[in-house]
Amino acid sequence: MPLMRSWVEAANAPDCDFPLNNLPCGSFRSEDGEPHCGVAIGDMILDVTRLEQDGLIQMEDEEEIFFYGDWTEFMSLGPAAWAAFRATVTEMLAEGAADAPGLVDYLVPMAGTEMMMPFTVAEYTDFYAGKHHATNVGTMFRGPENALPPNWLSIPVGYNGRASSVVVSGTDVRRPWGQLKAPDAELPVFAPCKRFDLELEMGAIVGVPSEGPVTVAEADEMIFGYVLLNDWSARDIQAWEYQPLGPFQSKATATTISPWIVPKAALEPFRCDTPARERPLLDYLKEPGPMLYDIALEVGLAPEGKAETVISRTNYREMYYSSAQQLAHHTTSGCPMSTGDMLGSGTISGPEKAQRGALLEITWGGKEPVTLDTGETRSFLEDGDTLTLRGAALGDGYRVGFGACTGKVLPALDDPYKR
Incomplete structure (x- = not known):
């Protein structure tokens, strides 16, 4: 599979850990001091919790799945939900995405951001x-x-x-x-x-x-x-x-x-x-x-x-x-x-x-x-x-x-x- 290009330019560098092909899930401390769910893209973090709060991402039949700032509840939804979420975020971040200008405000610089436990470890x-x-x-x-x-x-x-x-x-x-x-x-x-x-x-x-x-x-x-x-x-x-x-x-x-x-x-x-x-x-x-x-x-x-x-x-x-x-x-x-x-x-x-x-x-x-x-x-x-x-x-x-x-x-x- 070749590189999938993103409008987040840093994600297209060959030495970047977080291209559009990846989209890993993490948790970070937001400006309000609360944990937020985020997806890494290039040298930025897409604030998924804020996207959900503003109605730009919503899991079918689920409300505020990302509210608490970790991925545990989302993980429990299973492969179909995971695939749907991945498709949505890929479309948002892909090169040429129509909504790109409106999504810039949902990006947080990765540098200097405090990362937190991304899920609750059960066992x-x-x-x-x-x-x-x-x-x-x-x-x-x-x-x-x-x-x-x-x-x-x-x-x-x-x-x-x-x-x-x-x-x-x-x-x-x-x-x-x-x-x-x-x-x-x-x-x-x-x-x-x-x-x-x-x-x-x-x-x-x-x-x-x-x-x-x-x-x-x-x-x-x-x-x-x-x-x-x-x-x-x-x-x-x-x-x-x-x-x-x-x-x-x-x-x-x-x-x-x-x-x-x-x-x-x-x-x-x-x-x-x-x-x-x-x-x-x-x-x-x-x-x-x-x-x-x-x-x-x-x-x-x-x-x-x-x-x-x-x-x-x-x-x-x-x-x-x-x-x-x-x-x-x-x-x-x-x-x-x-x-x-x-x-x-x-x-x-x-x-x-x-x-x-x-x-x-x-x-x-x-x-x-x-x-x-x-x-x-x-x-x-x-x-x-x-x-x-x-x-x-x-x-x-x-x-x-x-x-x-x-x-x-x-x-x-x-x-x-x-x-």
């Missing part, structure tokens, strides 16, 4: 569905002969995370405290995390709720769109707590998402197949067609006050299980899914060292520190470091991007239990 489930990542981590802790658990090639492994600690890009992240146990120590201590890490992931946002099991095809129809996701991880806390039930406090500090939800419709031209299966999947997990997306991803690390170094470049197509497969598996027990549920893909790594999506892998558990462009080294994150995730699907003369997903590491507070 958060994180998966462990990247084969390169799982193999690397398993090799470190169990050796190459036992790198993957026996179930890994048959089932999308996951755990339930914390919806309450999901934050929008730009939110600072405080280094957590927790139980740490050194390998040669008899007992743990309570101390700040010393091995704080990032995880490069994609998040799938559920729009349509479900009751009972759904197929992979039905699951794909339920997904409204995708965000970049950094699932911050306290590796030393995790090492002590994860057996027998898996991550708990080590993943509860924060999960940062990009402020823009890229609609699934914008990613359709970039669908691709999951990798060849090493073991046949059970029928309920088999995909009816391409369910992954070709999305180039990168991670930048900037020490406080210094230039950024890109420490990883990879692609979402490296995942072994798609979000649709993960969602279908999530429902097999009869587990209901709700509007606003978010599924983390799991860390996205490629086969090469430069394509690894976490410092745990990049530095091989801290044994091989990475050298930044500043000359400094990192085994794990230090206070003041800013992490930035970026991603875009690359089209013919345009890109469908997610914007930046950033977070800065703040020092741990003083012992919270010494009062």
Whole structure:
């Protein structure tokens, strides 16, 4: 598909994340201090809440769907409503649109605008569905002969995370405290995390709720769109707590998402197949067609006050299980899914060292520190470091991007239990 041209000139630049082909959904603080729904176009935000208030956008049989300034209620309307809204906004912003002069007043400059959580997170489930990542981590802790658990090639492994600690890009992240146990120590201590890490992931946002099991095809129809996701991880806390039930406090500090939800419709031209299966999947997990997306991803690390170094470049197509497969598996027990549920893909790594999506892998558990462009080294994150995730699907003369997903590491507070 070629570039769709807009009368918002910045949207036509080949390096712009937000052309007319994209139209991602976000929430921003308006001049009146209230959250408004907006659609990114070029370097501007189309104020959808104001358009609705003035009667220029109206969802059939729905009143003030965008009144509260987030996209949760709209997402619940389903694919037909999503398509109708997308068609309306595309017509409004297309080059040569008759109403363009009247719509200029509904554009807000993106620069300097405070972005907010674009939806209410109902539940958060994180998966462990990247084969390169799982193999690397398993090799470190169990050796190459036992790198993957026996179930890994048959089932999308996951755990339930914390919806309450999901934050929008730009939110600072405080280094957590927790139980740490050194390998040669008899007992743990309570101390700040010393091995704080990032995880490069994609998040799938559920729009349509479900009751009972759904197929992979039905699951794909339920997904409204995708965000970049950094699932911050306290590796030393995790090492002590994860057996027998898996991550708990080590993943509860924060999960940062990009402020823009890229609609699934914008990613359709970039669908691709999951990798060849090493073991046949059970029928309920088999995909009816391409369910992954070709999305180039990168991670930048900037020490406080210094230039950024890109420490990883990879692609979402490296995942072994798609979000649709993960969602279908999530429902097999009869587990209901709700509007606003978010599924983390799991860390996205490629086969090469430069394509690894976490410092745990990049530095091989801290044994091989990475050298930044500043000359400094990192085994794990230090206070003041800013992490930035970026991603875009690359089209013919345009890109469908997610914007930046950033977070800065703040020092741990003083012992919270010494009062």
